[in-house]
Amino acid sequence: MNTLATLAFSAAVATVSFAILPPAASAQSAMAYPEKCKTEGMKTDMSKNDMSTGGMPMGEMTDYQKASMDGMKDMHMNMMQGMMKKDADVSFVCGMIAHHMGAISMSEVELKYGDNEGARQMAQKIIDAQKKEIEEMSKWVDKEAK
Template sequence: MKTYVKLAAAALALSAAILASVNPAAADPTFPDKCKGDMPMGSQPMPVGGQGSNSGQGPMADLTDYQQASLEAMMSMNQKMMQGMMKDDPDVSFICGLIAHHLGAIDMAKVELEHGDNEEAKATAQKVIDDQTKEVERLTEWVDEEVKE
């Protein structure tokens, strides 16, 4: 079990490093700029193992497509949540973290729609996308109105 946990952690770190190398503005246009910020030293994930997204080396080599997509969605969410939680105002920190959390749910639901076979699970995924998209829009309006930078 310890080996699995270490492998999963390494895979998450590699996914985050790959995502961080992409232009953030192009990668997540729905995460408000007012929620973005610098994360403290030590919280930025470091690459582990092979180069590239799934080069056949390192901890991600044995992951299925859906596992890799799910890990990437979770790491993107976690990175955004950490950025949001670094805000000085507790209300802004909460709302920005919640937006990131909802965006993560949307990304994970998209993985289910692309890779899943069960119609009930896929219907649930679509409902998550629909509901959380509305919530992200509502919370983003709050950020636009309330956060002064």
């Protein structure tokens, strides 16, 4: 994906859903993104990149919105790294691992800040299912990725 398309995609996602995206450290610290999914030479720190905040100044964001924006940077970096793999199968699985990690992070935001019991139950169900799938996909990557 070229830089302009990446920025446009990031801005669109931020504008539509910045309030529900993942917190930075939670899923990333609980489950590490597989080394075989990382692309050598690709910048891994998006914290210095200008990321759209949906037009809202950072100072006006709530704590959950700030955590969500930080997490979105981590998720997008991992997804972009995974999708840059030369093997289509490895690229798909690595991209899905990052995507699932983002789903876990989004769910953790809900558990931390949400107060609707139904939404919180959905979040916990997502965490449980996605962790299992990440483990399965990570084992596949370890075995199949060169």
